[in-house]
Amino acid sequence: MRIAILSDIHANREAFDAVLEAVNERDPDQLVLLGDLVGYGPDPVHVVEKAADLVAQGAFCVLGNHDEAVVLNRSDMTENARFAVQWTRQRLAPAHFDFLARLPLSLQSEDRLYVHASAERPGKWLYIRDVDAAERCLSSSDARFIFCGHTHVPSVYYALPGRRPIHFRPLDNVAVPLSALARHLVVVGAVGQPRDGNPAACYAFVDTERHEVTMVRVPYDHEETARKIRAAGLPGWLGMRLKIGR
Numbered sequence: 001m002r003i004a005i006l007s008d009i010h011a012n013r014e015a016f017d018a019v020l021e022a023v024n025e026r027d028p029d030q031l032v033l034l035g036d037l038v039g040y041g042p043d044p045v046h047v048v049e050k051a052a053d054l055v056a057q058g059a060f061c062v063l064g065n066h067d068e069a070v071v072l073n074r075s076d077m078t079e080n081a082r083f084a085v086q087w088t089r090q091r092l093a094p095a096h097f098d099f100l101a102r103l104p105l106s107l108q109s110e111d112r113l114y115v116h117a118s119a120e121r122p123g124k125w126l127y128i129r130d131v132d133a134a135e136r137c138l139s140s141s142d143a144r145f146i147f148c149g150h151t152h153v154p155s156v157y158y159a160l161p162g163r164r165p166i167h168f169r170p171l172d173n174v175a176v177p178l179s180a181l182a183r184h185l186v187v188v189g190a191v192g193q194p195r196d197g198n199p200a201a202c203y204a205f206v207d208t209e210r211h212e213v214t215m216v217r218v219p220y221d222h223e224e225t226a227r228k229i230r231a232a233g234l235p236g237w238l239g240m241r242l243k244i245g246r
Contacts, residue, residue: 002026003206005188007034007116007149009051010066011041011088012192012242015201016050018220019191026205034149034188035064035103035116039081040238041192042228044070044088048096063103064116065125065150071101080235087234113143117150127151134165134185145178146185147204153196154189154204154215158182172198175212186213199245 004023009016023031037051038044055061069077069085070092077085105122106115113119118126118133119141127150128134134157137146157165160182170176178184189202196202200217207213226239 001030001206001208002028003030003032003112003208004028005032005034005114005147005186005204005206006191007188007203008036008064008152008190008192009033009041009047010036010190010192011038011044011047012201012225013041013043013046014222014225015192015218015220016047019201019203019218020050022216022218023203023205028205030109031059032107032114032147033059033061034114034147035062036066036149036192037061037064037100038070038088038092039064039066040084040234041225042232042234044091045093045096048092048099052099060107060109060114061103062107062114062116063100063105067100067103068123071097080238083235084238087232108143111144113141113146115146115148117148119143119146119148125150128155128157128185128187129153131157131165131167134167135159138165138183138185144183145206146183147188147206148185149188149190151187151195152190152193153187154202155187156213157185157187159185170213170215172200172202172215172217175207175210175214178206178211178213180211189215193242194245195241197245199243
């Protein structure tokens with residue numbers, strides 16, 4: 001099976017559309033969206049409606065913390081995130097809220113678990129930034145593969161039975177082998193707001209027959225997204241960080 005996994009789109013239409021075009025060229029068997037459809041970016045309506053169309057066509061989609069914040073009107077976030085949540089809430093229609101509210105915290109398909117943050121208490125939105133967090137995540141599920149986003153930085157953790165996970169930083173556009181002997185935790189990076197120093201959008205492409213995962217980078221017009229952020233009255237830093245990949 002060939003699976004395209006996208007996370008942290010963050011209402012970035014230019015990035016989302018560019019990635020979907022690249023994904024369509026690979027013609028995957030399954031498309032997965034790992035949440036945070038909204039937040040930060042200037043095009044929440046486009047992204048939510050496109051995501052809903054993809055789900056209707058068979059894509060998987062889980063809830064992200066920014067999606068939840070918009071639905072529940074949460075305020076326990078950073079200042080820029082809170083501002084973007086309120087801005088987004090003013091632009092979504094009831095159908096958009098309903099779609100986001102119905103998204104599950106996690107989905108499992110065969111030996112693969114999909115979750116936005118960590119399998120350890122998914123609704124607490126825990127970050128996987130080190131081996132300790134990866135170990136707790138892996139111990140919270142018996143799935144052979146766990147795929148998540150949330151950190152906006154691509155990573156792979158290998159875990160052999162009885163041993164602590166080993167962290168690996170994948171290279172862009174280079175296939176990483178998936179061992180038959182290990183369990184794996186794959187943090188897929190971000191479509192709409194990369195934070196690994198590379199402004200190109202990132203998504204993961206998994207080939208279960210070849211036993212590999214590739215972090216695919218897709219350049220997009222981040223200058224246009226930054227312009228739209230400024231024009232919308234959203235915090236300027238949200239556009240600036242797109243240009244530097246931070």
